[in-house]
Each structure stands twice: as C-alpha cells, then as structure tokens.
Amino acid sequence: MPPLFAFPRNPGMALDLDWVMRAKANAPAVDRRVAALPGRRTVKKDWQAAWLCKAVSLIDLTTLAGDDTPGRVRRLCAKARQPVRPDLLEALGMTGLHVGAVCVYHGMVAPAVAALAGSGIPVAAVSTGFPAGLSPFALRLAEIGESVAAGAQEIDIVISRRHVLTGDWQALYDEMAQMRAAGGAAHVKAILATGELGSLTNVARASLVCMMAGADFIKTSTGKEAVNATLPVALVMARAIRDYHDRTGFRVGFKPAGGISKAKDALVYLALMREELGREWCQPDLFRFGASSLLGDIERQLDHHVTGRYSAANRHPMG
Template identity: 80%
Template structure:
C-alpha cells in the first residue's frame, strides 16, 4: 500500500535540552589530581587561530550561530532604563532585516540580555513575548566581597524579580588559598538560592594565579551544581583567553565523562571581533562537539562583538565593508 505524505515525511529534528547538572559531593581526591601543563596548553592555544578557517557561506552560517549565543550585556554605573530598552531592541533584532532576510534567518535573536539587578524589570518588559531570557549579575559583582548572606539575598531578589539566569562571582581567595571546601559550600549556597534559575559561575580567571587553579576551580564549581562556568566579569585586567578557555572546556569534558551531566561555557571580556567568535566556536566544536555550539550550552559575554559580526555579514552579501557607525548597538 502506498504511504501517505505524512507517513513518508522525515522526522523533525528537536533540540533536546540535557538534564540540568545537579552537582555531586565534593571529591577532594579528584580535585587534587587535576593538573595543567601550561606550556603544552599555550602551544595548543597558539595553533588555534590558524588551524580552523571558514569562508564565504560557511563563515556566514557560523557568524549567525555566534549571534544566537551572545549574552548582550550592559553593566555600567550609568545604565538607564532607556539604554536597557535600546539594548533589548537590539537583542530582538540583532542584525538588520535587510541582511537577515537574504540569508533566510529572519527572527534571529541573541541568547540573552545581561544586566544589573535594578534593570531586570525594564529588560523583562522590553523583551516581553520574545522568548529571550534576562540574566542578572549578582553576589556583589564584580568583586564578590560583600557578606555571604547579602550575596545570597541578592540572588533571591533577582530571581524574584524574574531573572532566568544568574551570573555569580566566586570568592577568589578560596581558590588562591586552596580552600576547596569553602568554595564548594559557597557555590552550593548560590545554586540553592537560584532555584529554577540557571547559575553561571564567574571564576575571574585573570585573578586566579595559574591554569591549574583555573582547572580546579572549574571542577569544584561544577561539583557544586554550576550550570555554566564563565571566565570573567569583564572588569579584570585579563579576561577570556584561549589557554584559559582550553583548560575550562577540558574540565567540562572530564566532568561529563565522569557524571554524564552537561555544563555550559561562557567566555567573557575582550571578545570583540567576528574572527574571535569563529575561533571560540571552532574550539567548542573540536573539544566538546557540535552540541556545545548551541546557546543552552555556550554563550559569549559581549556586546561590541555583535557590531563586527553584522558588518562581516553585510560584507558577505555586498562585497563591501560598511562604516562601523552603521552597526550601532541601539
């Protein structure tokens, strides 16, 4: 008997969200075994820009993927409701429609909008109906030195205000003094305070002293239930780098192999060029696979990056580079 059209139709591909990382008991023996061969890591990182190159339509496709993984961010002391509203409008329409339509990508949005606590409500109002989550930085960002009970209360207030994601900062002193029990308990308290909101653990890697410390801190935060591990606040003198990213990504891979749970990665600070976005995406694909190139497991903490991506996409369509002011944030 001849099959009907509905019977012969290929099954649709559904993006399955992996179960949330519940954490585990602190395993100090595992933490103590973690090492980092700095010279080997740096040699590998130096090869990355030249080893993966995509051109023409393939480059445009990867850049569009990068747009969907951006946490569009404003974290300035002079933030206003108007600035946040303009940022949210850009998140809804990150690339001009006359560029997106020929590429078949109308409706593309960024991964999230990231703001301070006071700007959660204006961001939620501006993003109503878009499906774009609001992320809030918390726990005494960026230093993380306020009393613990206040940091926990700050998380709870941001969750109550409607933030779907919370970017917390760890106490760097716990890493520098190798007090892994204290770091674990702190991170666990932050995770519990987040409830259903996903928590991104900012390690401030530029202040941790060594790649081994970065690797161990990454592991402890994942053991405590972090949904993402993130490089930087963007306020340190050294932010996201390829060696640090390689260490953190491999810690994620080791945790996946041991527990079966997926943890996301977010490089933040200093990523402003489209070519940098391509390098980071290729690194994720090489080390963790295509699944980690989706916005539920990978984000860029950036804003200026979006303007350069839009400029490169326009060049792909027209063959000419436009002025930077034509790709403003709002």
C-alpha cells in the same frame, strides 16, 4: 515557547578532593594547542556567514555600566530581538535570529524583562556583589533571590577568589552550593575571574569544584579584571567540562566573557568548542559569549558578505 535548556540540569555531586587535586594544566602544552587552532580550522564565504550567525545566537548581550538607565536597557533589548539588520538577515535566509540572552545589573532586570516579553530571550542578572564578590555573604544570597523574583532566568554569580588562592576548596564548594540553591529554578553561571586565580591549574580545579557544587555554566570573567577571557583559559575550562561530563553524564555550559570583540575571535572560540566538546556545545543552552561590541563587528562582517563592501560602524548601532 520551547524550553530554554534542552539537557538535564547539572545536579552537582559530593566534593571529590582527590579528583580536584589531580587536576593540573600543562601551560606550554595548552599554549601550543591554542596557537595552532586558528590555522587548523578556518571557514570562508557562506560557511563563515553561517558560523557568524550562529555566534550571534550565542551572545549574552550585555550592559554593565554605572550609568545604565531603563531607556538604554530597552534599546539594548530591541537590539537583542533584532540583532542584525532585517535586509541582511533576509539576504542570508536567517530571519528570526536573536541573541542568547540580555545580561544586566539587578536594578535593570525589571525593564529588561518587560522589554523582552514574548521574545523567548532570557534575562541574566549579574549578582553576589559583582564584580569583586566581597559583600557580606548573606547579602549576596539575598541579591540572587531578589533578581530571580524580578524575573531573571539566569544568574551570573562571582566566586570568592580567596578560596582558590588559599586552596580552600571546601569553602568554595559550600559557597557555590548555597548560591545554586538560592537561585532556585534560575540557571547559575559561576564566574571564576580567571585573570585573578594565579595559574591554569587553579582554573582547572576551580572549574571542577564549581561544577561539583551544581553550577549550570562556568564563566571566565566579569569583564572588569585586567585579564579576561583568553584561549588558554578557555581550553582548560572546556577540558574540565569534558572530564565532568565523562564522569557524571551531566553537561555544564561555558561562557567566555570580556575582551571578545571581533568576529574572527568568535570563530576561533567556536572552533575550540567544536573540537573539544562537540556540536552540542555550540548551542545557546551550553555556550554563550559575554559581549556587546562583538555583535557590531559580526554585523559588519555579515554586511560585507552580502554586499561586498565594509560599512561604517555607525550603520550597526547597539542601541
């Protein structure tokens, strides 16, 4: 089985508060940049189908519901293994396509690991008192360890938003570093909950601090906030990743999550990553979509590409 991540892992660095405080985001300029993106970069026909297949390979197929059951998770894992109907993949010449990971609560890690055995698809577990991140810190660290012991290869942790809102960057750095250490060999995605951080400048600074503390990915949202992934936030986070790579030589991944449900949205995010970070960041080891309904819409678009007809959503069940 090939390694899950092709690039050296981000080891982190000492907290550089001068760098953090120099980071700022010009909101009007960010808005102008992302407003121009859909019209500047469009793909059609076979190229669009290829981009959509790429998007499928980047999905962290997710179920984070209070009524999750092992049976539901097994069905989702079957969809992860075969995300698009076999006849469509054969027509597209894309047999063997699967999603990037399956993301679940800790209690569903074991069923997911069993269902995905031999597939090469990792299990990601949300952790650290997800989604609010307000449980006692020792319990949050223990939760990471329990999920890793259960077989999770990726851990999606949530930061304490209060550290960002009060400008306590040392506390955020220390928290992130300890969470990274608790994960051991599992790769850690730091969820910033950007809709609750107050400003794009705070998003830029929180992104840098988490990367300095060793985050393997930075992620926009839990999907439970009132405002989740947006293109302005994605641009700010992508440029923070670019600055970090330019300074340290280490690549950190990006995961937009929450509210990305349409194939056309996935294409815009891919275009943004391609333009801001390059082709390397359009691979599963450096980019993921946190989504579930997105896959259904992509499958419908691929069906239309192959047959010329739009099919009903119930012909592309999630599980």
